[in-house]
Amino acid sequence: MIAVQPLHTVFNKDQLFEAISPFYSIGKPVQTRFLSNGLNDTYAVDTDCGKYILRIYKHQWRTESAIRFELDLLTYLNNRMLPISYPIAREDGEWLTELDAPEGKRYAVLFTYADGIGKVDASTSATFGTSVAQLHLAMDHYTPKHERFELDTKHLLDEPLRQLLPFLQHRAADAQLVQEIADRLKLRLTAASGSTYNWGACHGDLHGWNVFHQEDGSLTHFDFDCCGIGWRAYDLSVFLWDRVHGNPDSSSFEDECWRRFLEAYTKERALSEEDLAIIPVFVAVRQIWLMGLHTGQSAVWGAWQDDGYFDGKLKFLTSWVNAQQL
Template identity: 70%
Template sequence: MLNVTAVHTVFHKDELFEAMAELYDIGTPQGSRFLSNGLNDTYEAETDRGKYILRIYKHKWRTEADIRFELELLAYLSSWDMPVSHAIPRKDGELLTELDAPEGIRYAALFTFAEGAGKVDAETSKSYGHAVARLHHAMDHYTPKHSRFELDTRHLLDEPLQQLLPFLKHRPADGKQVIEIAERLKKQLDTVSSGSYDWGICHGDLHGWNVYHADDGSLTHFDFDCCGMGWRSYDLSVFLWDRMHGKQDSSSFEDECWDAFLHAYLKERPLSEPDLALIPLFVAVRQLWLIGLHTGRSAVWGAWQDDGYFDGKLKFLTHWVDAHKL
């Protein structure tokens, strides 16, 4: 019999939720389902009182301090009447539960359920822009109690580059080009780091699908797993990145959803011209970050980053930096 180290464990959904439900005042369990093996493991659970989301953080993906930063931020936003899916305290008031997994300690948190569905069109983009501006305004007034990684040059460029370059060894020309692009982007970010740009707590993943829209026009933000202190221009750029990624023409920002989102945001919370001018730079940074994320998590997600994957991802990156003279 071989003794092999586990990298990632998927828990039995029913046993997991029944054990967790004993810690919370949420009623009698009625059923659960495993939704996704993403950055973390996400379960939907239901009791006689309603639905909940159970998140199991992957081993060593986030530190305990990182997670407490996120959960306490959500509690604060909820106290400001921000429409966010937030962690529910256990009967003893604790927000986190430790799980002894084969790969090591993992953390679990139970969240309120976000009603509605994902939808990106001109109208939802407008309401989302208003909501993100209010979110940033509320986060301007929050003082974290716990340390957490920052959405800085190291996190957005240096670390992703280390993860993706080994996957390009068989494509040396692409590897060289990626290094050159990263160096150019880093020089620009180094300049930005010494300037007076809008810096504060960011959601980190505002691509437009981490929000659910209900039929009555209300919305709920969720999945703050990528949050942290960072440039607000980067936070906004993720929405544009999602709209532009995969399009044939990446030379302009012409997109009705992006226009509606940004216009609504700026009506609520103005940004300086220098901040707005950074958005194309951060779209490129986001693309490199994403490739680094996919390759860096391949031990858990699988090494499906083949030549077809890199053809598409690097094509957008190179076209974007060329079109916008980055």
């Protein structure tokens, strides 16, 4: 028999909730589901008192301090009556439950359930834009209590490139192209550092699907796992990126959902011309960040980043930077 160290454990969902539920006043579990193996593992549980979401952070994905930053931010927003999925404290007041997994220590956190469905159209985009502006207005006054990475050049470009470029060794021309594009983008971000660009707490993943909409027009934001202090223009750019990156030949802002989103946002919270002008830069940055995320997580998610993957991702990146003259 050979002993091999596992990288990632999927827990038995029923045993998991049997072990964790006594720490909370949430009633007796009735039905449990393993929803997704994403950046973290997400479970849903229905109890005789309601519905909840359990997130188990992957080993070494986020530090304890980084997780506590996220949870403190969510508690801050919930206390200001913002529509978010927020963490539920255990009966002893603690947020985190440590799990002894074969790969090492992992943290579990229970969250409120977000009702509704994911939907992106002109109407929901406007509602989303208004709500994101309200999030930013509230987060303008947030003072972090815990250390966490910033959504800066290092996090958005340098670290993703270190993960991505080794996967392009057999595509030398593309590796060089990505490096050249990243160098140009980095110059723009360096110029935007420490200046008048809006900087503050961000959701970090506002692509439009981390929010559920209900028929009455209300919504609930969730999944702040990518949050941090950073450029607000980047936070907004993620929605535009989601609207255009699936089209390799996309080269403009001509998207009704993006127009409605930005229009609604700026009615609630003003943006400077500088912040508006740098959004296309962050769309390209986001594309590199995504490729770095996929390749960096390949040991757990699988190395499905083949030539077909890079053909599509790089076609959009080059098309976008050329059209936007970046």
